[in-house]
Amino acid sequence: MLIYNTYTREKEEFKPIEENKVKMYICGPTVYNYIHIGNARPVLFFDLVHRYFKYLGYEVEFVSNVTDVDDKIINRAIEEEVTEAEIAEKYLNYFLECNQLLNALPFTSMPKVTENMDEMIQFIHELVERGFAYAVDGDVYFRIDKVREYGQLSGKKIEELEVGARIAEDSKKENPLDFVLWKKTDKGITWDSPWGAGRPGWHTECVVMIGKEFGGKIDIHGGGTDLQFPHHENEIAQSICMNGHSLANYWMHVGRLGLNNEKMSKSLGNVINVKDLIEAIDANAFRLFMLSVHYRQPINYTEENIQLAVKEWQKIKSTFEQLHLKLDLAEALDVEGEVVPEIENLMQQFTLALEDDFNTSNAITSLYGVIKEINKMTRAKASDAACKYALMTLQNMAYIFGFDLSKKRLTLEERELMKAWEEARKAKDFKKADELRAQLQALNVL
Incomplete structure (x- = not known):
């Protein structure tokens, strides 16, 4: 089996770390809003990957995290006048319900950020102790110049990034490209740490949870192309410093879904929620549409395209x-x-x-x-x-x-109805045949 590895930009033969076992991780939802069909593309593609490995006889450990603390969650909680925990639970339940409606296999586990806070604080503390990070006024930053390989995944050159970063330079940083590991704040839910009250940076979450869930390097790390930089690049940087490896042997990225040739985005307001769509069409048709284009290529949603899939x-x-x-x-x-x-x-x-x-x-x-x-x-x-x-x-x-193709076996009553229907058709008793056909359709036999 060949897999295109974003990290090396080559198709490589898949060789699992452990024989007959696949360890997979994808970045999961930030649960502050309803999952839209663009969010569903990585879910559906990596569900197919999961299924194919199982079909081949592999044992698959498939983990996806839940970001249940984030500025967007806090802002939504303020808007709806509820707690962050209530917002996270509401939208996580919606995400899980949509996954079920899309016939996605359940994940092996879905660790939450809020349930791994001690491990994240300890991880950041070790980075500081070993000189890979530094604290300034309650914030903690990662030193990117400690990572020679920085930019390998995304193909970005540090010199070019530095030119852009200087425009919005944070005077507290040693380097404009250094990223936040711990954010000092008094807004929303916070945790005590050696640097004061605050929350972890997004880029640290996945590294810590992969380490906790798998205990080391994994086979496949996946997500959308929008996560290549800076999120996945920054995950790799931390893992190289702490663990001496790039976190995963294969990095896989799924192309964007556009809506009528425009970028689909919650911030732009041009989104179609998953549940709204699959109330209108068969979820299997949506799967067929989403998998009809190679996963690394962008896909464009139009009414014409989706009706063709139907x-x-x-x-x-x-x-x-x-x-x-x-x-x-x-x-x-x-x-x-x-x-x-x-x-x-x-x-x-x-x-x-x-x-x-x-x-x-x-x-x-x-x-x-x-x-x-x-x-x-x-x-x-x-x-x-x-x-x-x-x-x-x-x-x-x-x-x-992942298509839900299932049909129950005929009952004795249904067999008798089928027999009677065939006899009525042969006898050209069309009235009776139509009545029997209607009964069979009501029973979902025809």
Whole structure:
């Protein structure tokens, strides 16, 4: 398997630190607002990564943090006249509900910043003690000139950054690029520390929680491209100083989602909340749309694009349901599948696409190929064993992509209704056939 590593800018063969185990971490939500569809892109992509590794037989430890203390959370709490904890709980619950509606597998754990404060204060204290950071008037800053590799992830040159940084230079800093590890403040919730009351800087949170959750270097660290700099760059800088490594062997970044060719942003107000969208369309169609473009490329949301995905999803769903019903009526859902070379070849193409840096666009082409082959098999009245193999292949593809393709088996009553419906159609008793069809539709059989 090849993964594009942002840190080296090359596709590299994936080699886990521990045999048959994958350790993954993605930067999670800052819970001050509703999750919008742009926020959902990394969630859906890394859910596919999670699923594919599980499909291959790996044990996957997948962690995502929760930033539950932040200036935005404090400001929202002031606006709504509630506590920061109430704001964080409200929007975290919304995030988790949306993940469930999107059929995302649960994370192994979701550590919160507020539950790891002692470890963060100790981490910052050690950076200061070892000369990698310094305190000034209750604030603590990280010395970036201690890290020779600074800029490796983002491809930014320190000299160019320094020119821009001087414009808004903080006179307390030794270097305009030094970033905050501890912020002195009396606004909102604060914690006592060796430097006075305050809160940790955002860039320290993930480094500390990765260390606590995994106990060392991890395989994959992911997030959106907007996090490459400064967030992930600053995570790496701290880890190099404290741990002697770049935190993860593979850094993966997901491209932005635009809305009608414009940047989607809460601050700009041009967002579509996840729940609002999936109340209007099938969540599976949204998944199909989001995974139709390679994860490193930007994707543009338009009404035309999403409606195309709705139509394509309906074809996938309809093909699955018809094949499932055919096998169920023949009482052949439990027969052993018989390999169909065309289907087998398409599954091989599907996995080869995912093995090449998770090329979901090419994998979807193989999925559509399976749909086409199943429809041909149905017309040709292929054997039950061949149809069962095709059904299993489609179910495996659906699992990896996170599609919720499921259909319950027919009950005795439903079998009798199907039999009566077929007899009415043969007898050309259209009135009775229509009545029976309506009953079957109400039972979600047809």
